[in-house]
Amino acid sequence: MTDLRAAPDEPEPPAGWRWWTGLSVGGAIGLFGLAGLLRNATKTMPLVWLRWLVGLVLVHDFVLVPLVHLTGRRLRDRAPESWRWPLQLGLVASGVLVLASVPVLVGVGRRTQPGNASVLPGNYPLALAGVLTVVWLGVLTLGISGSTRRRRRSPSPGPSRGLRANGARGPEAGPPGRRAASGCRSPGS
Amino acid sequence: MLGVALGVLFGVCLLTGLLSHLIQQPPGWFAWPSRPVWLYRWTQGLHVFCGIAAVPVLLAKLWSVYPNLYRWPPVRGVAHAIERAGIVPLLGGTLLLLVTGLMNIGYWYGWSFDFIRTHYWTAWIVTGALVVHLAAKLPVLRRALARRHAAADGASDLERRRFLVATGVAAGVLLLTTAGSAFTPLRRLAVLSPRRQGVGPQGLPVNKDARSAGVAARLDDPGWRLAVGGRVARPATLTLDDLRSRMVGPMGHAARLPIACVEGWSQEARWRGVRLRDLLEEVGARPDAAVRIQSLQRGGYSSALLNPSHARDPDTLLALELNGAPLHPDHGYPVRLIAPNNPGVMQTKWLESVTVL
Numbered sequence: 001m002t003d004l005r006a007a008p009d010e011p012e013p014p015a016g017w018r019w020w021t022g023l024s025v026g027g028a029i030g031l032f033g034l035a036g037l038l039r040n041a042t043k044t045m046p047l048v049w050l051r052w053l054v055g056l057v058l059v060h061d062f063v064l065v066p067l068v069h070l071t072g073r074r075l076r077d078r079a080p081e082s083w084r085w086p087l088q089l090g091l092v093a094s095g096v097l098v099l100a101s102v103p104v105l106v107g108v109g110r111r112t113q114p115g116n117a118s119v120l121p122g123n124y125p126l127a128l129a130g131v132l133t134v135v136w137l138g139v140l141t142l143g144i145s146g147s148t149r150r151r152r153r154s155p156s157p158g159p160s161r162g163l164r165a166n167g168a169r170g171p172e173a174g175p176p177g178r179r180a181a182s183g184c185r186s187p188g189s
Numbered sequence: 190m191l192g193v194a195l196g197v198l199f200g201v202c203l204l205t206g207l208l209s210h211l212i213q214q215p216p217g218w219f220a221w222p223s224r225p226v227w228l229y230r231w232t233q234g235l236h237v238f239c240g241i242a243a244v245p246v247l248l249a250k251l252w253s254v255y256p257n258l259y260r261w262p263p264v265r266g267v268a269h270a271i272e273r274a275g276i277v278p279l280l281g282g283t284l285l286l287l288v289t290g291l292m293n294i295g296y297w298y299g300w301s302f303d304f305i306r307t308h309y310w311t312a313w314i315v316t317g318a319l320v321v322h323l324a325a326k327l328p329v330l331r332r333a334l335a336r337r338h339a340a341a342d343g344a345s346d347l348e349r350r351r352f353l354v355a356t357g358v359a360a361g362v363l364l365l366t367t368a369g370s371a372f373t374p375l376r377r378l379a380v381l382s383p384r385r386q387g388v389g390p391q392g393l394p395v396n397k398d399a400r401s402a403g404v405a406a407r408l409d410d411p412g413w414r415l416a417v418g419g420r421v422a423r424p425a426t427l428t429l430d431d432l433r434s435r436m437v438g439p440m441g442h443a444a445r446l447p448i449a450c451v452e453g454w455s456q457e458a459r460w461r462g463v464r465l466r467d468l469l470e471e472v473g474a475r476p477d478a479a480v481r482i483q484s485l486q487r488g489g490y491s492s493a494l495l496n497p498s499h500a501r502d503p504d505t506l507l508a509l510e511l512n513g514a515p516l517h518p519d520h521g522y523p524v525r526l527i528a529p530n531n532p533g534v535m536q537t538k539w540l541e542s543v544t545v546l
Contacts, residue, residue, distance in 0.1 A: 013268050022325070027317060029320060049311070053278075093358055100244050104383055106297065109297050118384065118390075119395075121389075
């Protein structure tokens with residue numbers, strides 16, 4: 001049931017010679033990096049660097065991921081079974097595309113070199129809208145073909161939620177909020 | 190599975206990044222060859238686009254292990270505490286590499302630190318943390334790989350596969366809409382890329398334009414000369430006409446060579462100019478000498494060191510023309526360096542001098 005948890009339920013704490021060797025080698029490499037960072041402190045600005053590092057971890061752990069898990073849970077609870085997978089696909093792809101496009105959408109780069117028209121030459125909001133339209137057309141196609149297949153397979157009434165009626169939450173119901181979708185969109189959208 | 194994919198992507202980024210670093214700041218034992226022409230274009234393209242593909246894979250991996258953050262008790266013994274503490278530099282460092290990397294190729298420098306040095310040293314810290322993490326997770330990794338060959342356990346396996354496919358689709362769409370800035374067959378699809386092939390003066394993107402580089406006012410100076418000197422028998426000072434007359438003579442040469450930017454984009458173009466090798470022979474340089482190329486630009490990237498392999502390559506040019514027309518100011522007018530298998534930042538523009546070392 002813990003399918004997508006990377007670790008099994010109760011992983012043993014690390015032990016054995018492989019762990020201690022890995023720790024020594026990895027620790028040495030990491031310290032080499034840290035020493036380099038500190039040695040070049042006038043360029044790397046370790047305090048600013050640390051603020052970025054911690055800030056990103058906090059934003060990720062306490063804003064982005066809870067949002068993703070909440071979306072995943074709502075998707076599981078509300079979407080018809082045959083639509084869950086296409087919606088999950090669409091939400092993951094959309095969230096990732098939006099996140100990865102933030103630098104081109106914000107467009108600060110154009111101000112970095114005002115005379116250089118080859119920097120960020122596109123109309124990125126429009127382009128992103130186009131790409132997302134294609135993605136969601138794919139989602140729609142998958143969803144419709146999935147529910148049609150399901151209806152054909154089970155001609156009895158009320159088929160789309162039929163699996164839920166079996167008593168269990170359906171074969172795909174795992175722990176809530178585990179798989180999920182990304183980013184800043186609500187599942188119904 | 191996600192972990193393995195992430196490991197491969199990170200490994201490619203690390204190796205190609207280290208390579209790029211070595212090429213730009215070569216230690217004594219390292220000499221980057223001028224052939225094959227396309228090699229740097231590929232290694233740096235892999236660096237940037239594997240980094241982009243790693244965004245969804247990393248997020249998927251983190252989302253799937255997120256519940257572990259709240260596992261109770263948080264720490265069971267010293268080894269476990271070390272392992273968990275190591276997650277902070279691993280996670281924070283990787284996020285830092287990817288986020289600042291994505292912003293950097295979008296020319297968004299929202300930080301006060303030096304990107305290259307910080308990216309470089311952070312990569313070492315992440316590598317160390319990754320080795321520690323792998324050592325801790327080795328038994329889990331083994332079990333996971335073994336499970337793949339065992340009978341699939343029905344529903345949860347289907348669910349896992351669907352999640353992987355969603356992640357793969359996200360990575361695929363991201364690559365399809367960006368990688369065309371380097372990979373020509375996909376150029377029309379690169380609608381989300383900060384650069385487009387074919388977009389720029391003379392149909393070629395520009396990394397830094399003449400005005401931003403602070404050289405625009407000096408380009409039309411009638412007193413401009415190219416000084417060719419250093420450890421040579423017959424130093425020379427050449428006017429633009431001197432160079433043009435050499436270009437139409439036996440020293441003239443044309444070559445199709447790519448500009449391969451460290452930011453991942455690359456594009457091939459047709460360059461015409463004077464063979465550097467022939468010019469070096471004219472002034473009486475040693476055949477195994479390295480050469481420093483100096484720009485009118487001041488500050489970062491204003492000069493580049495060419496090793497003997499690049500200096501003597503028959504396609505290394507002091508270029509005066511691009512795609513059949515005189516260089517646009519943003520491409521390095523009056524004359525620029527173009528060499529095969531050379532990072533874009535070392536293809537110095539707006540030349541002032543060539544010094545044989």
